[in-house]
Amino acid sequence: MSFMEIKDLQVHYPVRGGFFNTIVDHVHAVDGISMEFEKGKTYGLVGESGCGKSTTGKAIIGLEKITSGSIVYEGVDVTNQRRQRNSSYNRDIQMIFQDAHSSLNPRKRVKDIIAEPIRNFLKLSDLEEKKRINELLAIVGMPEDSKLKYPHEFSGGQKQRIGIARAIASNPKLIIADEPVSALDLSVQAQVLNFLKEIQQELGLSYLFISHDLGVVKHMCDEIAIMNKGRFVESGTKRDIYQSPQHIYTKRLLSAIPNIEPSTREARKVERINVEQNYQVENHKYYDTNGRVYDLLPISDTHAVAKKEEREVVI
């Protein structure tokens, strides 16, 4: 079943101020989320900027300190050893970043960039390492002579491929992809998305796909969680979320996506206005008095929505 489980993850940032620069408050960037990961599946994390989706990704891989909560990986609690060099967790979870250009060291050749995780995690001989690099370049569809070049010699899509080659170098199980295509042009984006799907099947990878683009997420993901204010407002399969969205925030998000059918323009504007009005009126059903999102309540085996419990409404 699931090889990794996240329980009640919280990341709070201190806000300093006042006299002596003491901690006066906390920003609840991620405020209690739970997820499970299964092999070969793609999980989508969707939300607007500032909702905590990137922080979640960084916290899982260990680039952010976790305030509370736990990460259990293959039965072992790894919450406090995420950045240890020789832990298997560190090798098995890798990341692809949004801006491929700034995620590659401009002074390193491609072969050194890709070799970094190999040198860190997989004690290979020089010859084996060379072989592995060629293999990786072949997987991401880059010519072999590119390994002596520097990142600036490549186009945006190619750089993202190099980033992907680096991420899969240590044979990971889960790749956290933080907006991997949002900096790319449409046609290049299609190339990278297709390619991510291909290597997923080949290597049996799982993805945590973080994005604000609901079209891309729908194309890529099996299960989707919608995030707002550091918490999940709705989670479910692709079908649950897109066919029968329940939370007012999900509806609002879905209604705002531009559609490429100009004929439906007017109808969708009306719908958007309706949803926006609903959002204002029914706010209290979905957010408590502090504006916090309620806990997730399951409404089917796969689908859960953050809502005030019905019981309370009756009483």
Place this chain on the structure above:
Amino acid sequence: MNITQNLLTIKDLHTSFRIKDTYFDAVDGVSIHLKKNEILAIVGESGCGKSTLATSIIGLHDANVTRITGEIEFKGNNLAELSEDRLNDVRGNDIGMIFQDPLSALNPLMRIGDQIEESLIYHTKLSKKERSFRVQELLTQVGIPNPKRVAHQFPHQLSGGMRQRVIIAIAISCKPSIIIADEPTTALDVTIQAQILDLLKDLQAETQSGIILITHDLGVVAEVADRVAVMYAGQIIEEAGVDELFSNPRHPYTRSLLNSIPQTHSDSEKLEVIQGVVPSLVNLPRTGCRFASRIPWIQEDAHENEPQLHEIAPGHFVRCTCWNHFYFEGEEGGSLT
């Protein structure tokens, strides 16, 4: 067609940049017009020349490294030949501009109200009192709650969507007849994007101005545009009304682009991919069909030697003849019509 209807007529515009003593055309022979009360969208991927076209219209290029030839006819003047002084009377007054990144377009050290007032001071003879009244009016018009307070705030105190509203307020402050919006919603979230697009549309309906919308997002185009021009490698390769373009795209590039969008309402496993890359300015082939190298499975004689825009239906223009013979790779060959 009635010529006086056109707000702006661009004829055979070439904008070239100097790279090591050679000039390369980033905009290569673009002819297009903008009518009153119309939203014209210019779409294309990065490097296709769409932003260069926009900035050429109001002359924002460094004259030392740029050469602009052709005609940009606006109110009887050719903007390409106007002096800097005369252009300043047009910028912000007759033609407003909305930029992509609202934070870098605003001065961080100036209050919002003062920034909006700037163009009023330059272009109008309003008194101080009238100006501050107009500022409030503009802020209300673009849907900012509590305009009095916001006018005294600094850009960093506003959210991204609010900042973009301020930029729009600045752009429309002198009631321009043309607004050029260069990727106005690219830096914004989808919900904010929908609000800003609705706002632009409402304002346009109110003021009857013409809008040139530069974007790479076909969804945005379908949402607001009346007419669309698709650009590739410095040229317009297809131009049509918005319904026509989306229901009946003809040029291979347009069709491939539309096919590579991940859709929220379709479930196809694989996205269509366009082979190869957009050629860079220096390496661009200047003869023959510029898209030919990206659809190599189409036989060569399908292309024109010097591709021209052909009107294939009223108001629908397509460059080159290759669309007639185009099919997606892997599909059975043959003409599509």
